[in-house]
Amino acid sequence: MQTLEDNMVFLGLVAMSDPPRQGVREAIEKCHRASIRIIMVTGDYGLTALSIAKKIGIVQGDDARVVSGLELADMDDNQLKEALKGEIVFARVAPEQKYRVVNALQELGEVVAVTGDGVNDAPALKKADIGVAMGVSGTDVAKESADMILTDDHFASIVHAVEEGRAVYRNIQKFLTYIFNSNTPEAVPSAFFLFSLGRIPLPLTVMQILAIDLGTDMVPALGLGVEPPEEGVMDKPPRRLSDRLLNRQLLLKAFVWYGLIEAALAMGAFFLNYWVNQGNLNHLASSGPLYREATTMTLGAIIFTQIGMAMNSRKGRGSIFQVKPFANRIISLGIVLEIVLFIILSYVPFFHTLFNTAPIGLDDWLYLLACPFVIMALEEIRYRLFDKK
Known part of the structure; x- marks a missing residue:
């Protein structure tokens, strides 16, 4: 029998390795x-x-x-x-x-x-x-x-896809919370008018509601849809299959918690305007410059509380202090557009008749500028008392 291998010298072994990919x-x-x-x-x-x-x-x-x-x-x-x-x-x-x-x-x-x-x-x-x-x-x-x-x-x-998916899910909930919460302060003024049988004039007109829904709310809402993933989004277990995107907690938070705060600030602005200008609330004018100024304040309070709401929505389940104020350029642009649109509606005479608005004074601006910080502060207090572990 012929030997195929003969006079061979062992030099070593060759091995192949397929290492895991980096990352x-x-x-x-x-x-x-x-x-x-x-x-x-x-x-x-x-x-x-x-x-x-x-x-x-x-x-x-x-x-x-x-x-x-x-x-x-x-x-x-x-x-x-x-x-x-x-x-x-x-x-x-x-x-x-x-x-x-x-x-x-x-x-x-x-x-x-x-x-x-x-x-x-x-x-x-x-x-x-x-x-x-x-x-x-x-x-x-x-x-x-x-x-x-x-x-x-x-x-x-x-x-990365899982992380992005979780971020998209949370961003949709942020978007819904922001969009839904303004419905309460838009409905409450009409409720005051109806239940008072007209003794309280309509604090917010239909055109002003359209200005909020189709004008001031649009860009910040779109900005919430492109928020980056929250810190720690991958440190939590997956949600249950039974969890709904539109759940009871979201609806209560939007319509009741945020909605009632905004409604209180909006109606506070409406009545405060009458109190400051005429010294009492016994007879509320339903037309004229004083009435238009009051409805302008109601409109402004809703717009400025929505600015605070945009920041609260960005934070998700964490603290407002974790949010970088100018990190989301679309929301920043939306806030600027909200303020500019309100100024135009308030100070350009062409829009006064159409939107039932009027110029407001410096004291009124101080109230409006405080509204975003009030709603952010109240949400931070709620978070620290109930949500923070």
Whole structure:
């Protein structure tokens, strides 16, 4: 028999290493802080998979279990679900087994995202709540089966997407709070007029309400939609599936808490104008310069409290002192436009008849300028008494 290898000299070994991408470990740490669990399901050898999982932080304890495809095939569904409750790494698994793991997690009540790039990953990608395919190395079948495609094939991009998604959700709630709260101070003046049977003249006209809804509120509301993620947004667990975007807490905060404060300041401005100019509230003029000045003050109080509301909405669940006042340029522009529009409506004679407005004095301006700080101060007090942990 001929010897193929003869007189050979051992010089050494050559090994190949495929190190984790830069930033993956940091992204996984962020997931853990956000209570997002990561499970490795791979076709690699078990010890290799466990070593990588420990290196990048997927596995943190020393008692993590490595389950091979052969072991998984011998497990029934209850055993699999029990195994999934602890730290676990799946190795040497078949495509249908990946699908089975996804199904078991969903039956445990988990929201499951799955990453994959091959044709055999398509069933699991389709079954998952969010299928994530690789855009560079992924097959067309995987991309068609997925809900999201990564253009850079980087795990950190998924984490950035989660952070951005949480920010978008919070920004929509901020937008809704800001938009809804002005409805109360717009409705309360009409209620005063109706329940007093006209003895209290209408403090806010229809055209003034339109000026608020279609004029002063628009730009700050749009600015709230592009607020950057709040600090610590990834340090909180995911919201429950049953949580609603438009929930009772948001509605109470907008219509009752903020709304009643704004309504009180607006009606205070209306009555204060009569008190200062005529010394009593026995007979409130329903027309003429004094009445127009009073309605102008009501309009101005709502506009300036909305400025305070824009800042309160930006802070989210934290303190007002955490907000950088001029960081959001759209909101800053919106505040300037609000003030400019109010000045135009108050001092340009052309608009006086149309919007039932009139010029106001320096004392009136002091009241209006105090309104944003009053609403911000009251919200800060509420936060420190009830929300701060």
